[in-house]
Amino acid sequence: MPGPNNGHGQASELGEDGRAELAHRLGIDVAALTEADADWFADGLRWIEHARGLLDAALAEAGDPGWRLGPGPGIRGT
Amino acid sequence: MEPSLFGIAQAHRDLEARRLTCAELASSVLSAIEAYDSRLHAFITHRPADDVLMEAESLDRAGFDGERLLFGIPVALKDNYATAGLRTTAGSRVLADWVPDRDAHVVSRLRAAGAVIVGKLNMHEFADGPTNDNPHWGRSLNPWDPDRTSGGSSGGSAVALATGMCLGATGTDTGGSIRTPAAFCSVVGLKPTYGLVGRSGIVPFSLSLDHAGPMARTVADTARLLTVMAGYDPSDPASSSQPFTDYEAALSGQVDRLVVGVEGSYLTAVMEPGVRAAFESALRELRSLGAETVEVSLPILAASLAAETAILFPEAAALHGPTLDEHLLDYGRDVRLSLLSGRLYSAVDYVKAQAVRSLIRRELDLVLERVDVLAMPTVAMEPPQWGQDVYRIGDQEYDALNAFIRCTSPFNLSGHPALSVPCGLGTNGMPVGLQLVGRWFDESTLLNLGDAFERSRERLSPDLGWIRQRAP
Numbered sequence: 001m002p003g004p005n006n007g008h009g010q011a012s013e014l015g016e017d018g019r020a021e022l023a024h025r026l027g028i029d030v031a032a033l034t035e036a037d038a039d040w041f042a043d044g045l046r047w048i049e050h051a052r053g054l055l056d057a058a059l060a061e062a063g064d065p066g067w068r069l070g071p072g073p074g075i076r077g078t
Numbered sequence: 079m080e081p082s083l084f085g086i087a088q089a090h091r092d093l094e095a096r097r098l099t100c101a102e103l104a105s106s107v108l109s110a111i112e113a114y115d116s117r118l119h120a121f122i123t124h125r126p127a128d129d130v131l132m133e134a135e136s137l138d139r140a141g142f143d144g145e146r147l148l149f150g151i152p153v154a155l156k157d158n159y160a161t162a163g164l165r166t167t168a169g170s171r172v173l174a175d176w177v178p179d180r181d182a183h184v185v186s187r188l189r190a191a192g193a194v195i196v197g198k199l200n201m202h203e204f205a206d207g208p209t210n211d212n213p214h215w216g217r218s219l220n221p222w223d224p225d226r227t228s229g230g231s232s233g234g235s236a237v238a239l240a241t242g243m244c245l246g247a248t249g250t251d252t253g254g255s256i257r258t259p260a261a262f263c264s265v266v267g268l269k270p271t272y273g274l275v276g277r278s279g280i281v282p283f284s285l286s287l288d289h290a291g292p293m294a295r296t297v298a299d300t301a302r303l304l305t306v307m308a309g310y311d312p313s314d315p316a317s318s319s320q321p322f323t324d325y326e327a328a329l330s331g332q333v334d335r336l337v338v339g340v341e342g343s344y345l346t347a348v349m350e351p352g353v354r355a356a357f358e359s360a361l362r363e364l365r366s367l368g369a370e371t372v373e374v375s376l377p378i379l380a381a382s383l384a385a386e387t388a389i390l391f392p393e394a395a396a397l398h399g400p401t402l403d404e405h406l407l408d409y410g411r412d413v414r415l416s417l418l419s420g421r422l423y424s425a426v427d428y429v430k431a432q433a434v435r436s437l438i439r440r441e442l443d444l445v446l447e448r449v450d451v452l453a454m455p456t457v458a459m460e461p462p463q464w465g466q467d468v469y470r471i472g473d474q475e476y477d478a479l480n481a482f483i484r485c486t487s488p489f490n491l492s493g494h495p496a497l498s499v500p501c502g503l504g505t506n507g508m509p510v511g512l513q514l515v516g517r518w519f520d521e522s523t524l525l526n527l528g529d530a531f532e533r534s535r536e537r538l539s540p541d542l543g544w545i546r547q548r549a550p
Contacts, residue, residue, distance in 0.1 A: 048387075
């Protein structure tokens with residue numbers, strides 16, 4: 001699997017504060033986060049927002065979801 | 079034909095009739111490795127040739143045993159399958175020196191069936207990518223065109239099969255990692271039903287999405303490998319205790335009256351023109367074999383990539399956890415960023431994605447009550463050139479996720495079995511795969527239809543002249 005996107009963010013779009021906050025969320029030292037990497041994650045955050053919209057839309061479309069009643073999310077092998 | 083390119087059944091006929099020895103078969107495979115692998119990089123670790131030959135000679139001395147389904151058959155393993163005494167790197171520098179002290183569950187089953195392990199195959203690092211562009215062990219070049227990706231993450235498996243460097247191989251598949259390289263290199267790959275093939279001893283990527291499965295040059299060989307690989311694994315919590323099935327025996331050739339569904343809203347909505355032509359030709363072929371094709375619709379699949387990513391990346395980030403922090407710069411950049419991105423999803427994202435996953439499973443089950451099999455292209459495009467960021471399909475540009483795994487990942491979410499079989503060539507002269515998806519634990523129907531389709535087509539092999547031309 002690739003990352004959530006292909007790194008087509010706008011250059012340096014996060015700014016210094018944004019990079020520091022991103023590094024904190026990632027649990028890494030901000031010095032380890034290059035500008036190009038930060039832009040990659042900026043694209044990733046856009047994808048995550050987009051994905052949230054798709055998930056919410058799918059759940060809304062399903063109406064009263066049987067999944068709330070169990071046996072629980074996901075699938076089992078048996 | 080060189081024995082290294084034989085099918086497993088043909089090799090067994092010749093071994094039983096003493097027209098061939100296990101040592102001769104192993105030698106033929108070792109010669110192919112010697113001739114091609116320095117250019118193709120299909121392997122990360124070769125088992126020493128002397129060890130391979132000694133094991134093959136030992137089998138010759140014992141005498142042919144047809145009860146052992148892989149007796150004397152040279153098999154290669156994706157390098158995330160643990161092998162006792164043989165380095166297992168998962169394609170990463172992080173595990174560059176790991177020599178396991180025990181075999182993965184599936185490796186034990188393969189050895190017990192008489193397989194001769196010839197080495198460990200190249201892969202996208204930690205199975206986290208669809209191209210097999212590996213910064214640590216080299217790119218596994220596509221033997222059809224070395225400027226194009228072999229697909230991933232089981233790229234080395236597909237390359238080795240396409241060039242006679244083994245007769246059978248293993249792969250793993252979390253979003254399409256068996257089926258994509260199978261399609262791109264014109265070999266066969268099966269992602270079995272979730273739980274059918276045990277995964278203990280396989281370096282995980284995303285435990286609820288990971289599947290282990292066979293890859294081979296033909297559907298019949300794939301069926302035989304699955305017969306050996308399938309079975310209860312007490313160390314895999316998701317393992318199923320399905321009764322033993324001889325999948326090769328299911329290849330009856332009778333496919334008339336099978337109903338094949340074609341999903342138009344998502345799975346076949348986006349394709350390169352050459353892929354579409356190959357796919358439509360395949361549908362005509364299936365009809366000529368007696369199958370009926372019907373249109374179906376699964377609009378829920380529009381959310382499948384969202385669900386896949388919101389499950390896969392958090393699970394992968396959780397698995398790598400402290401290792402990622404301690405060895406951050408030992409990971410290749412793409413995998414490092416990918417794994418870190420899992421930390422950006424919330425628990426709510428993960429739970430909603432699992433809910434959508436349940437809906438996808440339910441909708442697919444309902445459709446598969448009306449049809450026996452779903453058909454679609456394995457990948458919407460022909461193998462792209464190395465190093466691309468954006469992938470053009472028709473007049474639209476797509477990111478890697480949409481380009482590579484839009485047709486494969488829904489079945490990692492749902493757990494349904496999915497088979498990729500060669501489906502001719504596209505407009506660039508590169509292989510195209512036909513994907514067939516069936517009901518849970520109904521691999522037999524998939525393999526039977528895939529076998530009938532395969533037999534109706536000419537088998538295609540890459541021209542390896544470019545290796546000889548480029549050799550120093």
